[in-house]
Amino acid sequence: METAERFRAAVEKRDLSAVDALFTEDIRLYSPVKFTPFEGRPMVRGLFGVLLRTFEDFRYVGQFEGAAETSTDGEEAPSEILLFRATVNGKQIHGIDLLQFDEAGRIKEFTVMVRPQSAVQALGEAVLAGLVADGLVPGAADR
DSSP states (O other): OOHHHHHHHHHHHTOHHHHHTTEEEEEEEEOTTOSSOEESHHHHHHHHHHHHHHOEEEEEEEEEEEEEEOTTTOOEEEEEEEEEEEEETTEEEEEEEEEEEOTTSOEEEEEEEEEOHHHHHHHHHHHHHHHHHTTSSOOGGGO
16 A cells, blocks of 8 residues: 555544654645644644544545655655545635655655635634644743
């Protein structure tokens, strides 16, 4: 089974350990709710823990394979796009996960895009609350 299929199966089973095992140590995750990427395996694993709790009725609905330039080195890397649907706090989300792989087939860059804007806002609020609750980012009182 290829990395994208293994990733998809792990997410659908909500198996955080299996998801984490597919990441490089220096993974970068580009999110629609944060300007700078989430960096490093511990932080991205933590984020996925929050996401797996936050998304309701999450399901992948399509998959495309190809290659895309990475943001870190400008080189083209094998890539796959997974289309998904989910709900967050009553808002329907349509989105894509762009997975870019290293030479060993592990995920080195991960970009998430979602629509509509109201869903992006609901997702951002829910993710921030989860990250604060898990101690991954400081809360407003700590800033």
